[in-house]
Amino acid sequence: MFQPREFFEGMIRELRSKYGGVGNILAAVSGGVDSTTAAVITYKALGDRVKPVFIDTGFMRLNEGAKVKELLSSLIPIQLVDYSSRFYSRLQGLSDAEVKRKVFREVFYEVIKDLAMKYGCEYVVQGTIAPDWIETLGGIKTQHNVLTDELLSRYGFKVIEPLRELYKDQVRLVAKHLGIPDEIVYRQPFPGPGLLVRAVGAFSLEKLEVVRRATEVVEGYLSGRGISQYFPAVWEYDVVGEGRVCSDICINYKIFSTKATGVRGDRRVYRPIALIENPGNLDLTTAYKYFEDVEVSHVILLLNDRGYGKYFISIRAVVTEDFMTADIYRPSYNELIELSRELIKISGVRAVGYDITPKPPATIEYE
Amino acid sequence: MLIGIVSFSGQYNHLIYRRVRELGVDARLFEQTFNASEVLNLYDGLILGGGPQNIPEDLSNLGHVVDYVLSSTKPLLGICLGHQIVSYVFGGIIGDGREFGITRIYVDDEDDILRGVGREINVWESHNKAVVKEPRGFKVLAHSDKVRVQALAHVRKPLYTLQFHPEVTHTDKGRLIFKNFIDLCRR
Numbered sequence: 001m002f003q004p005r006e007f008f009e010g011m012i013r014e015l016r017s018k019y020g021g022v023g024n025i026l027a028a029v030s031g032g033v034d035s036t037t038a039a040v041i042t043y044k045a046l047g048d049r050v051k052p053v054f055i056d057t058g059f060m061r062l063n064e065g066a067k068v069k070e071l072l073s074s075l076i077p078i079q080l081v082d083y084s085s086r087f088y089s090r091l092q093g094l095s096d097a098e099v100k101r102k103v104f105r106e107v108f109y110e111v112i113k114d115l116a117m118k119y120g121c122e123y124v125v126q127g128t129i130a131p132d133w134i135e136t137l138g139g140i141k142t143q144h145n146v147l148t149d150e151l152l153s154r155y156g157f158k159v160i161e162p163l164r165e166l167y168k169d170q171v172r173l174v175a176k177h178l179g180i181p182d183e184i185v186y187r188q189p190f191p192g193p194g195l196l197v198r199a200v201g202a203f204s205l206e207k208l209e210v211v212r213r214a215t216e217v218v219e220g221y222l223s224g225r226g227i228s229q230y231f232p233a234v235w236e237y238d239v240v241g242e243g244r245v246c247s248d249i250c251i252n253y254k255i256f257s258t259k260a261t262g263v264r265g266d267r268r269v270y271r272p273i274a275l276i277e278n279p280g281n282l283d284l285t286t287a288y289k290y291f292e293d294v295e296v297s298h299v300i301l302l303l304n305d306r307g308y309g310k311y312f313i314s315i316r317a318v319v320t321e322d323f324m325t326a327d328i329y330r331p332s333y334n335e336l337i338e339l340s341r342e343l344i345k346i347s348g349v350r351a352v353g354y355d356i357t358p359k360p361p362a363t364i365e366y367e
Numbered sequence: 368m369l370i371g372i373v374s375f376s377g378q379y380n381h382l383i384y385r386r387v388r389e390l391g392v393d394a395r396l397f398e399q400t401f402n403a404s405e406v407l408n409l410y411d412g413l414i415l416g417g418g419p420q421n422i423p424e425d426l427s428n429l430g431h432v433v434d435y436v437l438s439s440t441k442p443l444l445g446i447c448l449g450h451q452i453v454s455y456v457f458g459g460i461i462g463d464g465r466e467f468g469i470t471r472i473y474v475d476d477e478d479d480i481l482r483g484v485g486r487e488i489n490v491w492e493s494h495n496k497a498v499v500k501e502p503r504g505f506k507v508l509a510h511s512d513k514v515r516v517q518a519l520a521h522v523r524k525p526l527y528t529l530q531f532h533p534e535v536t537h538t539d540k541g542r543l544i545f546k547n548f549i550d551l552c553r554r
Contacts, residue, residue, distance in 0.1 A: 001389065130381055167385070264467060265495040266377045266419040266448075285469065292465045292513075324382055325491055325535040327469065360493040361467035 004173040008041065011162050015045035019123065019160060026116045026157075027052040027125040029078055030192070031068030034127030036184050037175045038162050042125045043076050044178070051119045052076045055111055057104075058084025059194030059208070061215055071181050083111050087196075088205065095202040097261055097270060097367035104193040109155045116157050128161040129171060131323055167322045188229045189323065197367040200235040201258045207311065210234045210348055214313050217342050222317060227329045230317035232343065233366045237312040237350040239275070245290045251276060255296070256312070260366040262297035263359065271297040273314075273366075275353060278302075284330050288357045298362045300353035303340035309350030313343050316355045318364055326359040368552060370394040371410035373432060375418025375448055378493075382534040383416050383446065386545045399430035403438050406431070412442040412552035415449025417532065421496065422451040422461050442525040442551040444480070447494055450528035454519065457502035464497025464514045472531065474509045478520045480527040481508055482547050488539040490517075490531035497530060525551055 019025065027039035029052050043050045054065045069078045090107050094100050112124055163171055168189070175185045191197050195215065199207040214232035222230040241255040253274045262269040274296040276287070288299045300314050315336070317329035331339075340352035355362070370387050374380040374396050387394040395410075406413070413435060420429065429452070436443065436456045445453040451461050470492045474481055498516040501507050505526075508518035519528045527548070533541035 263378065263493070264465070265493050266417055267495075288468065292467055321536040322382070324379060325468075325532075325537045327537055358468040360491075 002170045002173065004170075004177040007166075007170075007174055008177055011041055012045045015042060015160070015162065019046060022123055023049065024119050024121040025050045025123045025125060025160065026112065026119055026121040027076075028112060028115075029054050029068065029072070029076070030127075030190065031064060031071070031184065031187070032127065032190050033168070033171055033175050033180070033185055033187060034129050034163060036068075036072065036127070036180055037171050037178065038125050038127035038160075040072075040075050040178050040180060041162050041174070042160060048077075050076075050125070051079070051121065053079045053081055053115055055108070055115075056080065056082040056084055057108070057194060057196075058087045059196040061190070061195070061219075062212065068184075071183055075178075075180065081115065083107075086111070091196065091203050093202060093204070097197070097200075097259070100196060100203060100367060101193060104196055108192070113155050113157060121157070123158050123160050125160045125162070127163055128159075129163050129166050129168060131167065133164070167324075169321055188227075188231075191365055197365055198231060198233040200233050200260060200366045202236075206348070207234055210311050210313070210346055213346050214343055214349075217346075218315060218339070221339050221342070222331075225329075227317050228320045228323070228326070229364060230315075230329065233314045233316060234311050235273075235314075235366075236310060240272070243274075243294065245294055247290060251282070251287070251290050252278065253291075253299075260297040260362070262357075262362045264361045269297055269361075271295055273298045273300060275300050275302055277305075284328065284356055288361075292361070298355055298357045298366065300355050302351060302353045303336050304344050305351035306344055307350070310348050311350060313346075313349055313352045314355050314366075315339065315343070315352065316364070316366075318359070320359075320364075323364065326364050328356055328358055368392055368411045368549075369409065370412045370414060370549070370552065371406060372396045372414045372416060373399050373435070373449070374416055375399070375420060375429065377417030377419070377448065379532055379534050380416035380418075383414055386534050386542065387414075387549070389542075390546055390549055392549055399432040399435070402431050403434035406435060407439055407441070410441065412444070412548065413439060414548070415443070415445045415452060417447035417449065417493070420448060422448070422455045426452070426455070436526075439526075440524075442548060443527070444548050445526075445528035446534070447492075447530060447532060450519070450530050451496060451498060453526060453528045454498045454502050454505075454516070457504060459498050459502035459505070459516075460500035461496050462499035463495075464499065465495050466492040466497075466511065466513055466530075468492070469537070470511050470513075470531065472509045472511045472517045474518075476506060476508045476520075478506070478508050478527075479551055480520060480529075480544060480547050481518060483543055484540040490533070490538045490541075491535050492531045494530060527551075
């Protein structure tokens with residue numbers, strides 16, 4: 001089995017022998033377990049030539065930067081830098097999932113380049129882990145932290161990726177070994193582009209504000225239950241079609257205009273989302289199986305609809321060890337209704353639902 | 368002992384590597400561009416992983432993989448796409464058949480590869496096509512409600528194939544299936 005101490009000692013030796021002679025090194029820390037572990041291990045190997053920064057992209061959760069800096073104050077000295085207005089102006093109005101991710105990545109690396117110049121760094125540390133590059137090379141989703149040789153030469157810096165061969169569960173063991181606080185070790189993953197990819201479809205500051213408020217509610221309600229990842233996503237309540245699938249029973253569904261990503265047979269799909277309005281006695285575990293032959297990406301169960309308002313909130317909660325496959329978490333129906341009653345109070349929200357699609361055929365995130 | 372894993376850029380190929388290494392056996396992931404004599408001498412067993420390709424349309428882009436399948440005398444395990452490649456090469460028929468995520472399969476014949484997994488298990492699948500007619504010389508080991516051919520074994524050669532993914536953590540008994548394969552390679 002994987003030995004975190006062995007990995008740590010080997011990586012310290014490797015980092016010292018490969019990068020012992022280079023100048024300053026920039027470490028972008030998001031507060032997630034991957035980027036934090038990568039930064040701390042590099043800092044332990046190479047000392048204060050490593051410059052850890054927290055970049056506020058504007059797509060972070062409430063007070064995220066200050067919390068992360070405080071949690072890690074005894075391990076690494078983090079600088080907070082705010083680039084939110086640059087991100088907002090470049091992303092305003094973009095709708096396509098891949099375009100949003102690519103533009104985000106572009107701005108992110110411009111910012112990294114600016115910071116690397118400011119601190120005189122030739123190298124940048126990243127918390128890339130195995131699923132990140134497997135997904136990008138397979139063409140499923142563009143991860144913001146996977147750089148091709150072409151991108152590297154365009155931005156003019158080199159990357160250090162100490163966790164490249166590890167999976168999340170292994171990174172957590174290394175993080176524990178390094179003395180990183182549990183709040184970060186066991187923190188649920190948060191995508192690089194943050195709330196941008198949870199404001200599904202056309203990006204606007206209004207939608208971002210809805211998803212930020214919903215995130216507070218959902219994290220507050222579902223934390224501490226051992227769920228691997230749980231979050232809300234928001235899109236326009238815009239129904240453009242309906243359908244019916246039958247095998248032993250029949251299910252009626254509606255189709256949203258908004259598209260989301262999925263993965264079917266190792267292929268990326270980008271398709272509309274289905275909504276089941278009357279679940280009846282459907283079994284949460286297998287209801288999505290009725291949709292195997294339907295051209296949709298995610299299947300959502302309606303919990304609450306007040307009949308007016310602009311936005312739909314989808315609650316997503318999954319259980320997984322390594323994030324390569326994910327099963328849905330199964331709360332009781334009463335709990336879901338209770339949570340939906342809190343979410344529907346948010347201004348502009350018309351309806352709330354629960355995503356019942358595992359990975360595959362959906363991805364965990366929507367974009 | 369060294370296990371070779373042919374990667375067709377599938378999502379879970381890296382997990383196959385991880386599972387084999389967790390059993391204390393050395394493994395190497397490589398692409399199908401190496402010719403068969405190189406590959407078949409080097410490894411004690413070969414695993415063909417999943418990938419986005421369609422069989423038979425994309426078979427011509429899959430390098431030397433047909434040679435691996437036809438000339439291997441050592442144990443070979445085909446998973447998902449690998450299952451469909453082996454089936455097609457030996458004369459089986461590939462047709463429509465989609466399954467994603469959790470799927471119940473019924474084990475009709477454990478043979479060596481499914482030894483000890485039990486009569487019914489939940490496995491995870493991700494495929495748009497399926498084997499609708501098995502090739503001659505193979506027996507069907509398991510089926511699901513939707514797809515009749517979930518696992519195959521050759522009646523004489525050490526060739527085994529699975530439509531589902533034993534390498535993902537959500538599949539019941541996945542580790543045992545890899546252990547069974549490693550045991551076959553040790554024989």
